Amino acid sequence: MVLKVKMGDIGVGKSPDSIETLLGSCVAIILYDRGKKIGGLAHIMLPKSRESDSKSPGKYADTAVPELLERLVKLGARRDKLVAKIAGGAAMFKANTNSIDVGKKNIDASKDELKKVGLRVSSEDTGGESGRTVVLSLKDGNVTIRKGNEVKNI
Known part of the structure; x- marks a missing residue:
């Protein structure tokens, strides 16, 4: 089964399933336990939450990381x-050189939040100026990235 994660959402699962999302300036925060074959993906849209939006923990890096961890541990992950991986954060809205790079801010915030919980990013496919599709295989933890005709694994 393929679990499709929408913007601002979190998906977790077990082998043999896979988890997929489509990214632009958003970032996918991916966590995987190779031994238990359990993993998850948070599709974050912005770096920092506001207290008024506690109903959408997957939307922000600072709330998505602890929520993703909690869901994975409940599912049996250790x-x-x-292992942490990230993807996305494209500069999709580069109108001029002075524009705010939301993608870069999302990348930095994702790394910072993972570091706060003692996880470092083992691999990533971030930045650039085009969107990408991300697929996490829960069989082996492989993350496949598709950008146009380009396909790679991280």
């Missing part, structure tokens, strides 16, 4: 065995 926190100390999780």
Whole structure:
């Protein structure tokens, strides 16, 4: 089964399923326990939450990371065995050189939030100026990135 994660949402699952999302300036925060074959993906839209929006923890890097961790541990993942990967953060709205690069801010915030919980990013496919499709295979933790005709694994 393929679980499709929408903007601002979080998806978790077990092998043999996969989790997929489509990204622009948003970032996918991916965590995977290779031994248990359990993983998840948060599709964050913005770096920092506002207290008034506590109903959407997957929308922000600062709330998505703890929520994703909690859901994975409840599913049986071992926190100390999780591998972190990130993808996305494209500069999709570059009208001029002075414009705010939301993608870059999302990348930085994702890395910072993972670091706060003791996880470092093992691999990434971030930045650029085009969107990408991200697929996490829960069989092996492989993350496939599709950008136009280009396909790669991280």
